[in-house]
Amino acid sequence: MNKKKLLLGVTASIMLAGAIVTAPQVTSDVEAARTDMVDTSNHNGYMTTSNFTAMRDQYGVKAVVTKISEGTYYHDYTAKNNISTAQQAGLYINGYHFARWSSVxxxxxxxxxxxxxxxxxxxxxxxxxxxxxxxxxxxxxxxxINDLAVMEFKRVIEQAGYRYDIYTSQSWKNSVVSVPNGTGWIAQYPYNVTADRHTQHHAWQWTSTMQFNGSYGNFDVSQLYDNYYTGDQNKNAVISNGDTVDVNNQTEAKNDSTPTTSATTSKDEDYAQNAVFTANTTLNVRTAPSTSAQVVAQYAPGESLTYDHVYIKGGYVWARYMSYSGSYHYVAMGVMNGQEYGTRRQVVSRPQVRSYQVRSGDTLGTIARKLGTTVSHLQSTNGIRNANLIYTGQTLRY
Structure with a gap:
């Protein structure tokens, strides 16, 4: 994590006209050497939104941990920028403090x-x-003393509203400082990264020399085993690993065997198209063009979305659209050479004003998840003081 290391020992478903096609449950298992999380500091400079967006879309990066401080004397000058740009890219952002203490x-x-x-x-x-x-x-x-010190650090930062974790090396774990199972972010850089390591902890940092297209220099990257670093939200909601273009660009990292939208994909299976799709049946909104991807919302009959890309995967025709939060969402528009789930109307550009009409049973929470925004944004944009008070037929801008 610190570039001057002393370390390291060395039920998803699509609803179709009353019938439900059940897909396999998404499990928490991940393949080794995933680039789920990247940590940054002044050594990486000021990161841009496009840097983080490329990491998200091409490599499946879901979370960022940026250096905040060191000891009681150093404040990382890139932290404020990197927090802002990571958020704009739709990534979960966290921070770390490089410890210099030797007492409670x-x-x-x-x-x-x-x-x-x-x-x-x-x-x-x-x-x-x-x-x-x-x-x-x-x-x-x-x-x-180290154990008492980290517990005091934990107490103070939790009292301030943050969540605690500890980062250390495999060789220090439970010898220099305790790292109980179910906690911890462990660094170990083996030559062979085809096997999962430290699965009893939140994350495994497996290299400090990852290079990303569009970003300068080497980066520390980690594989996540749970959702702790994504705000306890499903980490694959940011982007599915199976929907990334270039999971790695180095021989030590394991390639993703899941089909992706790579440069080798046929243009007939992956093409840009700006159009409006109007559903004629209830359809699930997913985090990737796959019936096994996480469901984050639903479109009801008569509701429309503006999409910018079409994928043909798993026998379905998928529309992709960008949510307000900056994450891509996907809806099946029909079966390839089969049933259509709605109508498509091509447009020259996206509508400048986006709106949503409240339906019976809606809440601001379900609407926010569907649109990829937040309840607070909907409230402020539409002058709603009471989040629990909305009306059927009401038009919301977002």
């Missing part, structure tokens, strides 16, 4: 400093604020 009192002082800097940078409340434990100070400190 030192940990308390550093935690207070980290919290102050994180708030100044705009790190969202409920994001993870990690204790990065890998310095000589902890190496020279008895394990029982």
């Amino acid at each position: 009192e030192g940990a308390r002082a550093e935690a207070n400093y980290a919290v102050a800097m994180a708030k100044a940078d705009g790190l969202p409340i409920n994001a993870v604020l990690v204790a990065d434990v890998e310095a000589t100070q902890q190496q020279r400190t008895p394990k029982n």
Whole structure:
């Protein structure tokens, strides 16, 4: 994580005219060497929204952890920018503090400093604020003191509204500092990354030399085993690993065997098209063009969406559209050479004003999930004071 490391020992379904086609449940299993999460610092410079968007769309990156502070004396000058641009790319953002403490009192002082800097940078409340434990100070400190110190760091940052985790190396885990199962982000860089490691923890950082198309330099990347670093939201809701173009560009990383929209895909199965689709039956909105992808919302008969791309996958014709949050969503428009689930009307460009008409049974929460926005955005845009008070037929701008 720190570039001056001393480390490392070395039920989804589509509803069709009353019939439900059930797809396999999405499991929490992931293949080894996934580029699920990237961490950044001043060593990577000021990251742009396009940098993070390319990481998301081409490599399946879902979360970012940016350096916030070190000791009680260093505030990373890139943190504020990187928090903002990661959010604009639709990624989950978290922060880390590089620990220099050797006592409980030192940990308390550093935690207070980290919290102050994180708030100044705009790190969202409920994001993870990690204790990065890998310095000589902890190496020279008895394990029982290190354990008490990280617990004090945890207490302070949780009191401030952040969530806690610890980052350390495989060789330090439970020898220099305790990392209980169900917690922790562990660094280990083996030559062979085809097998999952540290699966009992939140994440495994498996290399510090990943290179991404469109970004300069080397990056630390990690594989996630749960949803802790994505705000306890399904990590695949950001982007499905199976829908990425270029899962890795180095020999040590394992290729994704799931079909993707790569350059080798036939143009007849993957093409740009700007059009409006109006559903004539209830359809699920998914995070990838697959019946096994997560369902995030539904379109009812008569509702329309504007899409920018068409995929033919798994025997279905899929429309892709960009949600307000910047994440792509997908809806099946019909069966290839078979039943149509609605009508398509080509357009020259997207409508400048986007609106949604409230239907019976809607809540702001379900509408926000469908449109890919937030309840607070809908409230502020439409002057709604009471989030529980909306009316059937009401038109909402978003």
